Amino acid sequence: xxxxxxxxxxxxxxxxxxxxxxxxxxxxxxxxxxxxxxxxxxxxxxxxxxxxxxxxxxxxxxxxxxxxxxxxxxxxxxxxxxxxxxxxxxxxxxxxxxxxxxxxxxxxxxxxxxxxxxxxxxxxxxxxxxxxxxxxxxxxxxxxxxxxxxxxxxxxxxxxxxxxxxxxxxxxxxxxxxxxxxxxxxxxxxxxxxxxxxxxxxxxxxxxxxxxxxxxxxxxxxxxxxxxxxxxxxxxxxxxxxxxxxxxxxxxxxxxxxxxxxxxxxxxxxxxxxxxxxxxxxxxxxxxxxxxxxxxxxxxxxxxxxxxxxxxxxxxxxxxxxxxxxxxxxxxxxxxx
Amino acid sequence: xxxxxxxxxxxxxxxxxxxxxxxxxxxxxxxxxxxxxxxxxxxxxxxxxxxxxxxxxxxxxxxxxxxxxxxxxxxxxxxxxxxxxxxxxxxxxxxxxxxxxxxxxxxxxxxxxxxxxxxxxxxxxxxxxxxxxxxxxxxxxxxxxxxxxxxxxxxxxxxxxxxxxxxxxxxxxxxxxxxxxxxxxxxxxxxxxxxxxxxxxxxxxxxxxxxxxxxxxxxxxxxxxxxxxxxxxxxxxxxxxxxxxxxxxxxxxxxxxxxxxxxxxxxxxxxxxxxxxxxxxxxxxxxxxxxxxxxxxxxxxxxxxxxxxxxxxxxxxxxxxxxxxxxxxxxxxxxxxxxxxxxxxxxxxxxxxxxxxxxxxxxxxxxxx
Numbered sequence: 001x002x003x004x005x006x007x008x009x010x011x012x013x014x015x016x017x018x019x020x021x022x023x024x025x026x027x028x029x030x031x032x033x034x035x036x037x038x039x040x041x042x043x044x045x046x047x048x049x050x051x052x053x054x055x056x057x058x059x060x061x062x063x064x065x066x067x068x069x070x071x072x073x074x075x076x077x078x079x080x081x082x083x084x085x086x087x088x089x090x091x092x093x094x095x096x097x098x099x100x101x102x103x104x105x106x107x108x109x110x111x112x113x114x115x116x117x118x119x120x121x122x123x124x125x126x127x128x129x130x131x132x133x134x135x136x137x138x139x140x141x142x143x144x145x146x147x148x149x150x151x152x153x154x155x156x157x158x159x160x161x162x163x164x165x166x167x168x169x170x171x172x173x174x175x176x177x178x179x180x181x182x183x184x185x186x187x188x189x190x191x192x193x194x195x196x197x198x199x200x201x202x203x204x205x206x207x208x209x210x211x212x213x214x215x216x217x218x219x220x221x222x223x224x225x226x227x228x229x230x231x232x233x234x235x236x237x238x239x240x241x242x243x244x245x246x247x248x249x250x251x252x253x254x255x256x257x258x259x260x261x262x263x264x265x266x267x268x269x270x271x272x273x274x275x276x277x278x279x280x281x282x283x284x285x286x287x288x289x290x291x292x293x294x295x296x297x298x299x300x301x302x303x304x305x306x307x308x309x310x311x312x313x314x315x316x317x318x319x320x321x322x323x324x325x326x327x328x329x330x331x332x333x334x335x336x337x
Numbered sequence: 338x339x340x341x342x343x344x345x346x347x348x349x350x351x352x353x354x355x356x357x358x359x360x361x362x363x364x365x366x367x368x369x370x371x372x373x374x375x376x377x378x379x380x381x382x383x384x385x386x387x388x389x390x391x392x393x394x395x396x397x398x399x400x401x402x403x404x405x406x407x408x409x410x411x412x413x414x415x416x417x418x419x420x421x422x423x424x425x426x427x428x429x430x431x432x433x434x435x436x437x438x439x440x441x442x443x444x445x446x447x448x449x450x451x452x453x454x455x456x457x458x459x460x461x462x463x464x465x466x467x468x469x470x471x472x473x474x475x476x477x478x479x480x481x482x483x484x485x486x487x488x489x490x491x492x493x494x495x496x497x498x499x500x501x502x503x504x505x506x507x508x509x510x511x512x513x514x515x516x517x518x519x520x521x522x523x524x525x526x527x528x529x530x531x532x533x534x535x536x537x538x539x540x541x542x543x544x545x546x547x548x549x550x551x552x553x554x555x556x557x558x559x560x561x562x563x564x565x566x567x568x569x570x571x572x573x574x575x576x577x578x579x580x581x582x583x584x585x586x587x588x589x590x591x592x593x594x595x596x597x598x599x600x601x602x603x604x605x606x607x608x609x610x611x612x613x614x615x616x617x618x619x620x621x622x623x624x625x626x627x628x629x630x631x632x633x634x635x636x637x638x639x640x641x642x643x644x645x646x647x648x649x650x651x652x653x654x655x656x657x658x659x660x661x662x663x664x665x666x667x668x669x670x671x672x673x674x675x676x677x678x679x680x681x682x683x684x685x686x687x688x689x690x691x692x693x694x695x696x697x698x699x700x701x702x703x704x705x706x
Contacts, residue, residue, distance in 0.1 A: 001506075166617060194506075194614075194618060196618045196619055197618070197619040198614075198617040198618045198619060199617055199619075200617060201585055201586060204586050204587065207587075207606055210606060254588070255587075
C-alpha cells in the first residue's frame with residue numbers, strides 16, 4: 001500500500017467522491033488557484049495544493065472559485081446543500097469564522113431541527129487550523145472547540161492521512177453539516193493510505209498506542225507530540241495509552257471512559273486555548289463519569305489563554321510539546337494523595 | 338560446540354518488534370528441536386517461538402515484559418560446560434542487525450502483488466521457491482491469516498497466499514459469491530500465475546474452496562490440507578457470521594473476533610483495526626454480505642463436500658482446533674474413519690495461528706511425504 005501525504009489523501013477523497021456523485025461540488029477562494037496569474041487556472045490548486053487538478057477533470061461548474069467573501073461562500077454552500085447538492089466549501093483559515101458564523105451557526109446547523117427533520121444539509125466545510133508558521137494571531141488559531149459547542153454541526157480533526165481520507169469521504173456522504181479541520185503544518189505527513197474509497201465512522205476514536213498507566217487524549221497535531229512523549233516515558237517505565245478522538249462532535253466518550261477506568265489517570269492535550277475548550281470538555285466528561293476510577297487529578301496541556309504570538313520564540317512556547325506532555329504525565333503518574 | 342543466539346523473530350509483513358511475554362523454559366534447561374521456548378506478543382497476536390535445534394538455554398537475556406526489535410538477542414544457547422565469561426563476551430559482542438532499509442520500490446515489490454482474472458484483480462503474497470503451495474484464507478480474513486504459516490513453509494516451497502474476491506486487497510466484485518464463483522476466481526488466478534500443480538491448504542471457507550479446486554481437477558492437487566474447513570457439515574456459528582458482516586466499530590468487531598480463538602486475549606487491537614480497515618473499503622461489506630448469504634444463509638452451510646472429498650484420490654488431511662466455536666470439531670470426527678484427522682488441543686477456529694508451530698509441522702510433513 002502506498003504512503004501518501006495528508007494533502008494527497010484529501011485530494012484523492014475529493015476526486016473519488018466527485019467521480020462517484022455528480023452532486024459533489026467544491027467552492028472557495030482560489031480552489032482552482034492561479035486565475036489571473038501567468039500560470040492560469042489550476043496553477044496553484046488552492047493555497048496548499050489540495051484541489052490541484054480538480055478543475056481540469058470536473059470543470060468550473062463543479063470547481064468554483066469564489067470572490068473573497070466568506071459570508072457569501074458559506075451562505076451559497078448552505079443553500080446549495082439544502083437544495084440538493086453536496087458542496088465542499090472552503091473556509092481557508094478557520095480564524096475567519098467570525099465573518100460567516102451566521103451562515104454556519106445560525107443557519108446550516110439549524111435547518112434539520114427547525115424544519116422538523118425534513119431538511120438535509122449535506123455540507124462540508126474544509127478549514128485550516130493550527131499555529132507554528134508564524135502566521136500571527138489572526139491566522140493560527142484552532143477554534144474547533146467553538147464549532148463543537150454548536151448542536152447540529154459535526155466536527156472532524158484528523159491527525160494522519162489514513163484518517164483524513166476516510167473521514168473526508170464520510171463527511172461528504174453525511175447528510176449533516178460537517179466542519180473538517182486541517183492542521184496547516186501536517187499536509188506533508190505521510191502514512192499508508194489505500195487507493196480505494198473508504199469511510200471511517202464519526203464518533204469512533206482511534207487508539208494510537210496501548211498502555212495501562214496513563215491515558216493521554218490528544219487532538220490533531222498533538223497526537224504526534226503525545227506519541228513522542230510516550231516513547232520516552234515508556235523507557236522510564238510509564239506506559240501511556242494514547243487516544244485520538246478523530247471527531248470532536250460526535251465524541252467517542254466510551255473509548256475515553258473505558259481507558260480511564262483502566263488507567264485511573266488522564267492527561268488531555270489540546271493546541272487550542274484552555275477556556276471552554278475540548279480539553280475542558282473531556283476533563284469534565286471524565287470527572288463526571290469516571291470519578292471513582294481516578295487516582296490523580298486530571299491534567300490539561302494546552303495553549304495559554306492568549307492570542308497566538310507572531311514571534312517564533314514565543315509561538316514555540318505557546319504550542320504544547322512533548323516535554324510539557326511528559327511532565328504532566330509524570331506528575332499524574334507520581335501523584336500521591 | 339558453538340554458542341548461538343535466539344533472536345526476536347519476524348512474523349508477518351508489518352512486525353517490527355515483539356514483547357517477551359513468558360519464558361516456557363527456565364535458564365539452564367535443555368530443549369529439543371520443536372520444543373516451545375517462549376511466548377512473544379506482536380501487535381497482532383501472541384505466538385510461541387519454538388526451538389529449531391536441540392540445545393541448552395545457557396542465558397536468558399531478555400526478561401519477561403521487555404519489548405525488543407526484530408533480531409534483538411533474547412537468549413544464548415551454549416553447551417552446559419561453557420564458561421560464564423564466554424557467554425558474557427557473546428552477549429557483549431552481539432550486534433542487532435540493522436533492519437534492511439530497502440528503497441520504497443523494492444519494498445513494494447517484496448510485498449503483496451495482484452493478478453488479473455479477466456478484468457478483476459486478486460491480491461496475493463508470494464514467498465520462497467520450490468513446489469507451489471497455495472494458501473486460501475477463510476471468510477472475512479486476508480493473507481495475514483497465514484502470517485505464521487507462510488514464513489515456515491517458504492523454506493523449500495513457493496508459497497502463495499491468495500486473497501479471495503471480496504477480501505483483503507482483492508476485487509470487491511464477488512459475482513454470485515458462492516463456491517463456484519470463488520473456485521473460478523482461484524482457478525483464474527492459478528492460470529495467471531502459471532501454476533499447474535500445487536499443494537492446497539485452506540482454512541474454513543478457504544478450505545472448501547481449496548477442496549473444490551482439487552475436486553474439479555484432481556491431478557492438479559498434490560495434497561489437500563483442510564483446516565477447520567467449511568463444507569464438511571451443516572452447522573456454523575451464525576452469531577459470528579452476522580456479527581462480522583455488521584461490525585463497523587472496534588467494540589463490535591472485537592466481540593466477534595474473540596469467538597475465533599480459544600484465548601480471547603489473543604485478539605489484539607491491531608488485529609481488530611486491520612479487519613475494520615478491510616471492511617471500510619467501498620463495496621467490502623456488500624461483498625461479505627453476498628458471500629455470507631450464498632454460503633451460510635440462516636446459520637446453515639449450503640456447501641456439502643463430504644462425499645466429494647471422500648472420493649478424492651489426492652491425499653487429504655483434516656486439522657481442527659478442539660475448542661472451535663465457529664465450525665464444530667465434530668465435523669472432523671465424522672470423517673475420522675476415512676481420512677487422517679488431527680485435533681489440535683488448546684485451539685479454537687484458528688489453529689494455524691493459535692498453535693502455529695504444531696500446524697506448520699503437520700503441513701510441512703504432509704507436503705514433503
